[in-house]
Amino acid sequence: MADREGIFAGDDPFAIARSWLAEAETSEPNDHTAMALATVDGDGMPDTRMVLLKDIDGNGLDGSFVFYTNYESAKGAQITATGKAAFVIHWKSLRRQIRVRGTVTREDGEQADAYYASRALQSRLGAWASKQSHPLESRAALVAAAAKQGVIHGTNPRRPPFWGGFRITPVQMEFWADGAFRLHDRFRWDKQETAWSVTRLSP
Template identity: 70%
Template sequence: MSDRSGIFAGDDPYAIAQRWLGEAEATEINDPNAIAIATVDADGLPNVRMVLLKDIEGRDMPSGGAFVFYTNYGSAKAREIEQAGKAAFVMHWKSLRRQIRVRGLVEREEGPQADEYYASRSLKSRLGAWASRQSEPLSSRTALMAEVAKVTASHGPNPKRPPFWGGFRIKPLEIEFWADGAFRLHDRFRWRRQTLADEWEISRLNP
């Protein structure tokens, strides 16, 4: 499109997303990689929560391009993702006045890449992943800390990645890049495809 220039320029949406995230890392005070991820439960009731995006895989990667985050597979979000096979998220950077919206299909990442990321986390975070039964009722913080002490004693200073903890890879069918415009006349470009094998169709949207 002739007017898709400046911050919107490029023929690879993953490269644009990587560029925007890189710029946000220089301006956002906290967690520039935070995303609000949305799922639906078995009754179709939506859920949304903040998680940290850990990788934007380019189109030259084996995945063909994807957005990756990690969580407990027993959590509500993970159960809902696996039931539907789909998810959506938005990244919003207040300092840049930009956002990226993504909708797509989801697959697990529980191989060497997940092991490598888990090993890069602090020891306390690794032990916390073992101790937390994410999204399940908890009687008290004291009970949680007792569980942390228990797994510390049993798993030692170099715990392996729990089998119930790993990544999800969102492979997009739709990506929208949004930037604030004067008088609320925002710029929006949507990249859309019907299947993962299709070419992207790019449209400018009304604000």
């Protein structure tokens, strides 16, 4: 598309996403990888929460976005049931956002092990201790559970079998940038069999 220039230029949406994320790392004061993840429950009721993007893997038609969580959490159960999710990353400092809709698979192998091992020890023990999204008696009970896991697993805990990654493979992506007088720029990328198609959208 002739007018897709500057920050929107290129034939690979994952290259654009990486470029924007790198810019946000230097300009966003906190959590430049934060994204609002949307899922639905068994009744079709939508659910949204913030998670942290940890990897943008691959290129072209084979790229994906990876985050990590407890598989037994509400979002984990909802994703497992539907195999689908959406997210948006918004950077106020850049006045830009990326929206993604796609299918989801587990990242449950060596990449998940490596990321888990890179976390602080207390975070690794916390993953063992927290029954994420389930009722909790008190914060003191959570702290005690984490301390107990430290006794059980020591200083080099393995990754819990109920904790790992989810890989979102987009079927659609949208890149948005703020424009003067609310005349924003929006480009939607739709995945086809052999290429991405790109459409400029009205703001």
